[in-house]
Structures are given as structure tokens and as C-alpha cells.
């Protein structure tokens with residue numbers, strides 16, 4: 001079967017790889033000159049399957065009120081303009097903050113994330129991909145006693161889903177990650193998930209794109225997609241500036257741009273862009289930089305070693321598709337690295353970056369069919385797109401091939417909205 005994948009981020013490339021493995025004739029279209037140049041370019045690097053809590057949860061509401069109007073808050077809503085889609089999304093987000101909905105959404109996200117981690121490990125073995133990966137786990141740290149207490153109770157709850165979240169005292173945290181012993185604030189404790197991993201999503205995407213090309217996948221770079229043409233209830237081509245690119249099936253993997261191209265088809269995808277920032281710092285003293293990926297839960301920042309670089313990433317700004325960077329937001333990331341890992345790197349050579357997460361109101365991705373039988377969705381992965389990319393790509397390839405996917409699809413499709 002001929003399949004066109006729209007988007008060459010980590011999601012689109014993983015989908016293309018699995019489709020080619022299944023014997024399909026695959027073409028990937030992207031407006032960029034190569035793979036992984038948008039949201040997959042400089043993210044937090046965490047494969048955080050065991051930290052797959054939805055953004056929408058009962059604890060977020062008091063935090064949102066506390067953060068309101070603060071330019072340095074981990075989450076900034078710029079809701080001043082009248083954008084019906086954003087307000088409708090906000091209302092749906094609020095209805096997902098109940099304990100019952102949070103439990104349902106957590107299970108859905110975990111289902112994809114855990115499967116995806118296995119797929120990533122299998123791919124790594126098969127293809128010997130080099131992407132600065134580390135399988136030393138993820139340690140979430142807490143400087144606020146109340147937040148640590150809450151996280152410790154949440155860990156017990158999450159272990160009921162088969163996870164292994166280990167509650168650690170501050171001394172135990174320093175044993176897990178000795179570089180933290182230089183931190184300036186007093187540490188209350190942490191939650192460690194040994195089975196989680198980290199690595200550079202951009203390098204991975206590039207390496208997998210090369211492997212996919214060897215497997216016969218064709219790429220159409222520098223090709224902005226204008227529209228999806230349809231006739232008689234089927235997609236019959238991808239409209240680009242110069243031509244109509246046709247196939248038997250099409251996969252929409254355009255992250256936060258997916259709703260823009262889906263809307264003219266009558267498909268309302270409840271996805272909004274949430275801008276996040278990262279800063280990449282060259283490591284000058286390896287002993288003072290972490291090997292274990294660290295999450296500073298109170299500040300919603302992650303710290304990941306990628307070879308000889310330290311990446312700090314996080315914060316979210318709901319401000320449409322605007323990618324401009326507010327200096328205060330990336331500079332506070334550098335300040336936090338200085339506080340946790342003083343003297344680990346060349347801070348004056350730090351490289352800031354911003355990208356748009358594709359967020360659904362329930363924090364689960366949108367995977368699977370649409371009312372157009374030859375159009376498939378692989379989008380809305382939010383904060384966990386790197387974590388879910390391989391599993392989601394494999395699931396979509398199986399569905400297109402008419403095979404039973406490896407995990408149940410209940411609650412993952414567009415029909416849940």
C-alpha cells in the first residue's frame with residue numbers, strides 16, 4: 001500500500017519506519033529541509049514512561065491560581081484574546097481535573113508510554129542508534145515538604161499500575177545522583193524510577209530517518225502542506241505548492257499544526273500549542289553534571305545529560321503558535337541549573353530554544369481512525385511525544401496494515417471527544 005506521512009518529527013519518522021518495515025511504500029512530507037527540526041529538536045530528552053501523569057489533575061487548579069499573572073510561573077495562560085477554540089479547550093481541561101478523570105487519563109497515557117519504551121528499546125537493539133541515550137532512570141526531586149509528601153502518596157498509588165516509583169530520602173537522592181550533593185536549596189527527598197531513560201530526540205529522529213531511507217522511505221523536504229484534498233468521503237491527495245501528492249492512506253503527524261489542516265475536513269481536533277523552552281549548556285566539569293535525568297517537580301523543569309551537554313527544559317506558555325522567546329523564561333532555566341548543579345558547565349555558551357507541544361485537554365494523544373477511512377491520526381502527544389513516539393508509530397502502522405495493535409485502543413481515538 002502507498003502511504004503518505006505528514007510531518008517528519010519524531011512521531012512521523014517513527015510511523016514511517018514501522019510502515020516501511022511492514023512492507024508499505026512510504027513518503028514523508030515536511031516543510032523543513034530535514035527531520036526533527038521543530039518540536040523534536042531540543043526537548044527535555046526524558047523517556048518518562050513512569051511519570052506519565054496528565055497535566056489536568058486535581059492538584060493543578062490551586063497551582064494555576066498561584067501562578068496567575070507571574071511572568072516566571074511554570075505555566076502561563078495568555079487567555080486575554082478571544083479565541084473560541086482555546087476557551088473551549090480550557091473548559092474541557094477543567095472537566096478533566098477531577099480525580100476520576102485523572103485516573104482514567106493516567107491509565108491511557110501509561111498504556112502508550114510503557115509500550116513505547118519497549119518499542120524504543122527493541123529499535124535500539126536492532127539498529128544500534130546513537131543518540132546520547134542513558135538508561136539510568138529519572139529522579140524527581142522536591143524542595144517543598146508538602147509537595148514531597150503528596151508525591152510520596154501519589155507514588156504508592158501509581159505503583160498499583162505496576163510502576164516502580166521508589167520514594168527516596170534526601171541522602172538516598174544524593175546516592176542515586178551524586179551531582180545533586182552540590183545543590184544550594186535543602187532537598188526534602190525524591191521519587192526515583194529506575195526503568196526510565198533519556199536521550200536526544202533530535203539525534204534519534206535523524207538516525208531513524210536515515211535507517212528509514214535505507215528501508216525505502218522517500219522524503220519530500222521543503223514542502224509546506226497547504227491542504228488535504230478529499231472526495232466522496234476519502235482523502236485523495238496532499239495539496240502542496242506545486243503538486244498533489246497521492247497515496248492509498250495518509251497519516252497526520254503534524255503536532256500542534258494538525259488541527260489547522262484537519263479543520264477544513266470538518267475534523268475538530270482539540271489540540272492547542274503550549275510553548276516550552278529549553279537551554280543546552282556545554283558541560284565543563286562532568287562530575288558536577290547529572291547522569292540520571294532529574295525533574296525539579298516544583299518548577300516543572302527537567303535536566304538531562306546528552307553526551308557532553310546538559311539540557312534543561314520545561315515551562316509552558318499558552319500563547320498560540322508564537323515561537324518568540326521571552327528572555328526571563330529561558331534565563332530562569334539557567335539560574336536553576338546554577339542552583340542545582342553549580343559550576344557544571346559553560347553558562348555563557350548556553351543555547352536557548354522554544355518549541356510547541358501539542359496538548360489535548362486530557363493529556364492523552366489522539367491515535368487512530370477518522371471519519372475518512374484512509375486518514376489516520378498520530379498527534380496530540382503533548383509533554384510526552386518523545387516518550388510515546390515509537391509505540392504510537394508502531395500502533396498506527398499495525399492499524400493501517402489491518403493488524404491487531406499491541407495495546408488496546410480504547411479511549412485513545414478522536415471519538416472520545
Ligand SMILES: Cc1cc2nc3c(=O)[nH]c(=O)nc-3n(C[C@H](O)[C@H](O)[C@H](O)COP(=O)(O)OP(=O)(O)OC[C@H]3O[C@@H](n4cnc5c(N)ncnc54)[C@H](O)[C@@H]3O)c2cc1C
Nearest residue numbers: 007009010011031039040044046225255276384385386387
Ligand atoms: C520544552 C519541551 C520539552 C519537552 N520535553 C519532553 C521530554 O522530556 N520527553 C518527552 O517525551 N517529550 C517532551 N516534549 C514533547 C516532545 O518534544 C513532542 O511531543 C514531540 O517532539 C512531538 O513530535 P512530533 O513529531 O509529533 O512533532 P514535531 O517534531 O513538531 O513534528 C511535526 C512536523 O510537522 C511539520 N509540519 C507542521 N506543519 C506543516 C505543514 N503545514 N507542512 C509541512 N510540514 C509541516 C513540522 O515541520 C515538523 O517537522 C517536550 C516538548 C517541549 C516543547
